[in-house]
Amino acid sequence: MSASASELPSPLLDAYLSHPARSRTDELVDGDGPRRHAEGLAATIDAMGLAGLLAARAEAAGLVSDEGITYGAADSGVREPWLVDPLPLPLDASDWASLERGLTQRAVLLDAVLADLYSDRTLLRDRVLPPAAILAHPGFTRPADRIPAARRRQLVLTATDLAHDASGTWRVISDRTQAPAGAGYAMATRRIVSRVLAGLHRSSDLARLRGFFHAMTGALLDAAPGGSETPRVVLLSPGSASETSYDQGFLAAMLGFPLAEADDLVVSKGRVWLRAGDTLDPVDVILRRVDALLADPLEFRGNSEVGLPGMVETARRGAVTVVNPVGVGVLDNPALIAHLRPVAHALLGEDLLLDSPTTWWCGQEAELGHVLANLERLVVKPVARTGGPAVRYGWLLSAGERDDLARRIREEPWAWCGQEPIELSTAPVVTPTGLEPRRFVLRTFGVASGDDYEFLPGGLGRVAASTREHTVSSLAGTLAKDVWVPASAVEGSEPERVRPRLTLARESALPPRVAHTLMTIGRFAERAEGTARLVKVADDLAEDFSARPGSWGAAASARLVDAVARITRIERWYAESSLGYLTRVALDPRARGGVHHAARRLTSEAQEVRDLMSVDIWSVFSRLERTLASPPDEEDALQPLLADVLESLLAYAGIMAQSMVRDSSWAFLDAGSRLERARHTVSLLRHTMLEPAPGPTADLVADAVLRSGESIITHRRRAASGTGPATATESVRQLLVHDPANPRSVAHSLAALAADLRMVGDERLAGQADAILADVDALADAAPDDAAERLHQLAAALEGLGERIAARHFVRQATRRTAETWSTPRQVG
Template sequence: MSLLRDYAAAISQPTLPLAGTGARFDEVVGPDGGLRSAWKGMAAVAVELTGIEIGRIDDEIATLLADDGATYGNPEQGTQPWQLDPMPLVLDAATWARLEVGLAQRAELLNALLADLYGEQRLLSEGIIPSAVVFGHSGYTRPIVRRRGHDPQPLILASTDLGRDAAGEWRVLTDRVQAPSGLGYAMENRRILSRVLPDLYEEAGLHRMEPYFSAVRSALLQAAPAEIADPRVVVLSPGTHSETAYDQAFIANILGFPLVQGEDLVVHDGWVWIKPAGFPQHAPHERVDVILRRVDAEWCDPLELRAGSRLGVAGLTEAVRRGRVRLVNGLGAGVLENPGLIPFMPAVCERLLGEQLRLPAVPTQWCGDDEGLAAVLASLDQRPATEARALIIREIDGRAADLSGLDPAELRARILAAPHRFVGQERLPLSQAPAWGSVGRTSGRAGPHPLVLRSFTVRDGAIYRPLVGGLATLVDDRAAAPSTKDVWVLKNAPTDPDQGIVEVAPVPLTRAVPVLSPRAVEDMFWSGRYTERAEDLVRLVITASAYAEQLDFSSSTQGGAAVRALIGVLQRLCGTRYGDPDLEQRSLLLDADRPGSAAHSLQRLRDALEGVRDQLSVDTWRAFGSTDRAMRALRSSRRTQIAESASRMLGGILSLQGVTANMIRDDGWHAIEAGRYLERALQVCTLLASTTTASHGIGVDRAVLGGVLMAAESSVTHRRRYRGVLRTADVLELLLLDTGNPRSVAFALDRLRFHLAALAASTGSTRPERLLEHLEDALEAVDLPALTVPVDGRRPRLDEFLAETRAQLHRLGDAIVHLHFAAGPEPQPLSSLSLIEVSGADA
């Protein structure tokens, strides 16, 4: 039986296990048990989808999301995979048309309300809104209040969470306008679902989302001060540990604007600039005109807002007051997320717009007036604390947390202590839709699940334009990451323009030269180092595993010595954890808590690249998907499959390196390559120091040298150069001095010199360049025959040379970081308060 028929049958028969939700509006099944009009046009394709087929699609979705690196940062459980249900939320054109009008009006109303609260404050003086509900909210930002000269259009982007009541009418749950998130996730959902359900997608005839992003890009560019002909826009992120870091990077990438963090910007001479390397010795020269902020207002400026914040920019508030930079949305927008405003919005709409409010909100009682307080207190006594009460009780600036589960006496005392800080809201039953989820994967059938629709609106010229679509979230407080649905809004006619946009008005622009902050360039430098580190370690494990599996070889004197020598290199890099070779090799590949392991390097690499996700193609995250799948396979594989799984890991790592081939040749690319070749030189010196500085006789030395060449990917080159004759001096020449061998130290230093010279701060005489010149001179002057002379079973001069070379390389790495990536001294707190770190803006 098809999934939809099965679902419809269950919904229409209350005795079946899937029912019990009769009070809810169902998004797929009508009261008569048939499909709603939005689904009828797709019925021919939709009803053919079986549980087995949807299960396969669900697995494909998970793979594609992993390949794209789509994640959500759970504050308690860390980064979690993004969740997308295979069954979309589908709305017909008539349903959307009514909703669209209400959303456009609401955005216009919120804009007018925001302008009044920070400008003339007519609503407060006339008593339409009580002052306590505004001034008692932490989102009201007093430093930007201006009676005159305030921004008349402070709201560029808005987001509203909606739910349907039992009658199917949409109601506002909350407005999210401070740093509205989710637009990038919505686009990612569409990209994935259009790939896994191509027939249904084509049959539906829905609005594409791409034109809307062109409108958003145009709106941000036009938000710049009028006198600026070629504005620069950046996306300000709290950092890679933010809950919605992926969404922020996706938006920056698709709009073509740099993703920056607070440390990347500086206020200088009253303007906001991208901070150059070596600031303040080097003056900034790339000014920022518009900031799409994803940092909550209180964290945006440690001078005037929250002392000690490391997420914002000192002096940003003053730059905003002067009109030197435009923040989207403004610093004070957070006050609009106050649920205490909801009861007053109908009156506000009539006063500011002269219209009746079209889109009602969930019924809300503000405890700051006597009637609302009495209603909320009465609800506390209706049911025991273990049962759901009639009202959801929230603090006006406490996000969406429901306090009604607290002990009634405790909650009553908290409310009476500060009534103006609490509201009570009716429990909206929320509409339901079929969701696959964990129940579907085990039972083979979809179950009804309540959902919330997040809409998005942008100021497009003189109007507010809602996104035709959105992001639907399944309500489940237990989920580590929200499970979502793509939102399909069907066209009224095939010829209707997507998003109702015939053509986005062009904005005159000159060609922009991308500029990277020192922090972003440093992330790329370390990504190059970690990539090379992971590759070299995996190659070592593959070589050691291959030698160990050759029983007739590893049990011999020469083979056993070679295996021990290779394991010695690994232990020098990562330390010793296990005596058992199988456990040791698995740990070297999989233990992310073990410094130097492949998993540790890959995790550090992922962290570094998250900070510059906007600079990278999606192929980067597909490569991570390959390594992740190889590591999962290795955890359950047999001992004889370690080398095979490690080889698949190596393939993913090599594809990561290949991604950089198509990058623009800017400071970021040169930093990646510089990091890669610096690390390669270090790794080769470590490999040689652990294997060639001791001499155990010709037979053992040959076996060890064979492993060294294999681990250094130079076996073929050696056979061609030296006809397969293994001698220590020849191997050293190939891996130290041969400028034609890409795996040699000499080659690495030559490429490092090229990439260092291309970085902006290089002059030809900087400390990194001098250190590099010294290294090259020392390498050129080396006497290989003298280095290979054994003394009492060791080669002391070789050991000393390699140790000194490694020390010089470490000094060179430190000098590169200091010169090219330092951007002034660390900011200091203005009070005795300790610096506070938070993970980011509202989800």
Template sequence: MPTTTKTSWLNSYTTKFGNDELFNSNNDVKGYWKKLFTSFDKLGESGLKGRQKDIDWLLLENGVTYNVYNDPKGMHRPWNLNVVPLVMHRSEWENVEEGLKQRAELLNLVLKDAYGERRLIKDGVIPHEVIYGHRGFLRQCSGIEYTTDKLLSIYSADLARGNDGRLWVVNDRTEAPSGMGYALENRSTTSRILPEMYTRMNVKRLSNFFKEFHQMLIDASPSKKDNPNIVILTPGSHNETYFEHAYMASFLGYPLVQGNDLVVRDGFLWMKSLQGLKRIDVVLRRVDDAFSDPLELREDSHLGVAGLLDVVRRKNISVINPVGSGVIENPGLIPFMPAIAKYFLNEDLILPQIASWWCGQEKEKSYVLQNLSNLVVKRIDRTNRESIYFGKFLTPNELESLKQQIIERPYRFVAQEQINFSTAPNLTQDALEPRNVVTRAFVIANGDHYGVMPGGLVRVAPDSKTVRVSNQRGGTSKDFWVVEDHPIKEDKNKNWEQKSSIAISGLDDLPSLTAENLYWAGRYVGRTLVNARFIRTVMRQMAMVQNRDEKPEAVKLQVLLKAVTHLTGTYPGFAEKPKEGPQAMENPYDEMLSVIRDQDRVGSLAHTIGMFSNSYYSIRNLWSSDMWRVFEDIQKLWQAFQADENPSILKILKVLNQLITRLIAFMGLIEESIMVQQGLLLYFIGLQLEQSMLTITKCRSLLAVKQETQVEYDILEYLLTSHESLNIYRYSYRSYIQLEHVVDLVILDVEYARSLTFLINRLQKDISRLPHSRKDQQLTSYQKYVFSAYSKLRLAESSKLCSLKSKDDVVREELDKLLGELSELLYKTSQSITGTYFNHTDRQTQMFTQSFPF
């Protein structure tokens, strides 16, 4: 058992494991850990737990998330970082660095050989099934020549300390290694929350590594430009590490694109912008190999770019890491790595590996089948994330089933010794507890050699009993401190020497999918706000009816309820009688509750908030931290409201008030995040178009049909209230509410910011700044539609709009006709903008169907 120390935190730390990061081989606490815990003692229990709360708060404030699939708590789970870092001395880390560089070089040579001469197979160093039986081997990539010094540009290794006290390689990651951004965020957070310890412990900085990473991407350009165009290709916002994609794009200044943003033309890769096509030189790929090119690989992929491999063959693009690199993310190679090291480098492996047996060899297969209950079994590829079998946890039936799988396809399986990896102290609610840890280290190509991040991403088991360490299974993380004995000289030059012109500098450089998301972000936030305000007005009236014991079939309430259906589009609703089932008017509260809370009902407030959230999250790399905080407040407010099984009308009104306030705050912050010509213009166009269309629908529902005097007066008041125009009306007209004045103010006023005419005039000015609008003197189709709408409004007269042709008429035909025509023109405007700038429907199909296993 470890010896006791004078440090109180260490006195309370007990471990049943014989392999803990705190202790050396003599069971004494390592000196640098003592130094750290001395600082923890100065904080005391409440102080250290307070720092943990600060970390949790900061990560939440910064919107650091990790997507957990099928999680009932939602996709975007907050990232967890423990206040106690993992600490290692530089003297030990230097040996690990050399081992990682050696392994990266070996895997780089294996990757070249697998798609090149295949000497390893020809000379019998590795069996051919290890390569050809792996789903990551893509014959389409054979023979491709690359322009970079190293084929494998980014490599990461999962490391854990074995029983012998050395760090062992657990897994290799080469296809699209993740975690680098999370490691950077962890360091940024801990250095802010533990600044005195960070400085006192002489922690090695990460800045030079990311400087080299940036330079590596620049040097990867096939044309060797000083300022190449670089993009990060992401699968999208539902990917588990999407936060990292957005974070790295924001940190490095690269456009974040999806497959639909890119297109192949004339042997080059281009990014679709609002202006046209912009040639791309380097792609930092976060899309899996098989999904990268639907023309040659998985035809059903919507994540990649058709023709990408052809551009690579022509040496007109560099893809980091190259497509096909997943073949060396292969535990089947582990048993043969010592021989590979001898073959290529005539060296022994520096870093030890887990004892592994590839079942494609008869002797090894027999050993595995006889000892299955004591081994860990994996497939040689990651066909299924859950395909890791811990023999000691399997039932007899499960063991038998696994044996049959191995016997049927032995080449697909590797068995490994189950080792109790080291633990490290983790702060819990009660004390420090030992938890299993695995460290992901990162290596990047640097010219003709490799560089290693001084630290990495530490993942921690969710509890002391869990063997597997996985973020998808609820694990947490730690910062990784590589420490020195002497103070670190801080790099005073914060700027990188070279910068590529990759930042989004204007509308011409805006990826089309990003532009579309900005446009729809504006539309959805406008729709949410307008509908929430109107629903609030209706719910207030329902509360008054309830309090006064008035009948719910009162005419004015019926008019309002029908307007809700028209405004939200939740038909049949209150607007018409359903063919079957009860009418909504018979129980208006239930129908309103559905319109507000049913997230599966298209047009409901809940559904609209969901769409607003999705559009926002897809472009989160553009927004400020203040916007994220307000966005999170909106999510928390709505989730708490949805959890209330039977909310009262007063509770609903309270939530609507809070939602509206937060939406207004969110909209106010948007202009602080990006400039108009960097994409904010698209948001404004979407917002104004949506507000205009909803204003038309609301006015048509409430004003087109004549009502008796008192009912009409009340409806006019409701319209002004929901439009936030009642005070303006009173101040402007100083009279009782009259229809003509309301039409003048809400529809025809050229200077009132909420009027329909003002909105359409501003829309007209904004769309004139779009790239295609500036090409020549002729108007585009969308400009013609908006110009026609504005002209109709300027020619309209309120007196004629409000008049009836005869005393017996109940419909104000001039008003209804105008609003109908305006609605049609704005719908055509929307269609024209979408067709001009957001067309992502190009699809190419393969001549022959190929099979790619999941």
């Protein structure tokens, strides 16, 4: 039921109703007013006006940046921010309930197809499906034949892209079963929109999303092979270079399962194991986000660097369950869509509740002729989604391009499908000129739950990048929409169910890759902070004495700038001023050893272990990156910028210290920080305090070193009370080297490092840290003439300890092959 024209709530909706790009079916309005289930959204649009909506859009973009939500990975390694439109998209309760029934039937049907194609293949033998449409598809993987299913449903996870057509009927555009991505993005989008439209969100009784992830956790645990008392699940990721790395990390954190890469796993004795310190922990279920053709170099592409050799054979032996199983990619096949109606009758004895646009598979003579004769008006799809040509829209091709496409189809007719185009519905998007209608596609997510399937209420909405786009393609750029489903539309809506888990006898150690990444994070966080403090002090001296060459202060400033160059190893250009050089050390992201470079590495490394990081940390990283990416207008304006940098780094340190459990994860993170701080302090002393300086210069340098080491206040307090040396020069060695109570001292760092090593069970290296600490204590009684040699030895000892930690805990797998030779015969009939 629609509102009358006189009841239109705002000029924004009035203009939207008359927009020439609006489709015959629109998700917000119908006829002359808002749809009944969207009246609350229409009222919010009216109340906020364009200025309020644009503010909400800007706030959403800021929250995306703060939370580090990204999609894709450019060649430069810079990920693009996830784009969110602030307006949610409400669905009618009855519409969602009907859609959910159709999705359930489709998931059950696809699961039955999968089981048949890799067992008896009755669909092929009875010619319900043309054999060439299946056997020639790259998603049909013969090594997956007859792998036993741990539970009734082999298709544990499913995703489906749908759209409303011009009549308002849901149409299935494609199925995504290979490694369904996007549920994490849907949850992240909900979190953003619920904050920027908090009032509307609170007043709307919406189905919650978290229950879906609880269902997924239960489904993965239930998928474990029989006999496993404490199932262990890992999410196998291709790594942070994956375009959906955020989604993978978010999903791992939501489910509570570790994010693993191929190097973290090994196949031995017929099982998959997670490398955990000195031990191997058995793995029962692998949630696979690596494409099947890359998942096992022994069975598929031998040059894959992201697959686990032997994984398929362990699944064949029933020792591990892979979710979704390799071979499931055959379902992501437009040729299957063309024959799904008779398949539904053959397997379920039912009519399809959800249909697709009419599709013709070109592997059959009549269908080939139809597609070639109507090429200018059809959507032409390759049956293989990856590694081949993209979808073509016949009406957008030139005559020459259509001729070339026709030639390619004739050469390999089995590799192509033609599909009747549909007019996608539109949904409103906030723009500076008002609301614009954009084409809309919905991706739904399902998970097997016993014999049935549960679906994420609403799923993830995506809209086209502009009104000129008549399709929704990630390559062309899309915006995300939060899709709202009333709680009443979700059958059996009830409090979230938590599946009880048995307690493990011990907590697992970390895989070498993860341990190394955490220690690297600690190192670069400390390097960024230590360098920023040193540059800030050196810049302060340079500003004070740059106009007074030949003064004691100018000499002290020169020594500090020289120390910056020696510690960071960033070359100073000919005739470059001290202030210009220090600005470059702080802000040039290409300057290895500088502040910006260290901060960028810190963020990049944190992306590798997103599932272990506090959600609050990303806003700190975002603020840090914005600060460093905004150079001051003048060379003498570096001080406030560095103060902001240090504020962000201290916020990072505080969040990590207060949010991480004191386990092996914390131990490696803290160990990196402690070792780097000790190294930096020793290097600072070697390059500032050893060479004699005339007059007050020595005290000025010592004062600067204490300020850089955040110990100047302690020195002054002790000097005033008579409990410490009276001069800064004398305090440097005491406070920054020997004082066990000063968290900035070498002694304190080494003691903490030894405790970290004991926390990970490495008593031998902890003892070596203790031995270095004993040498530091002996340094207190060393003659001044011996200080240079002692500091040199201390630097070498710290370097050696770091190398031994790496050799002991961070060894990656040298070869990528299984520990035994498989001999199980495989025949595909």
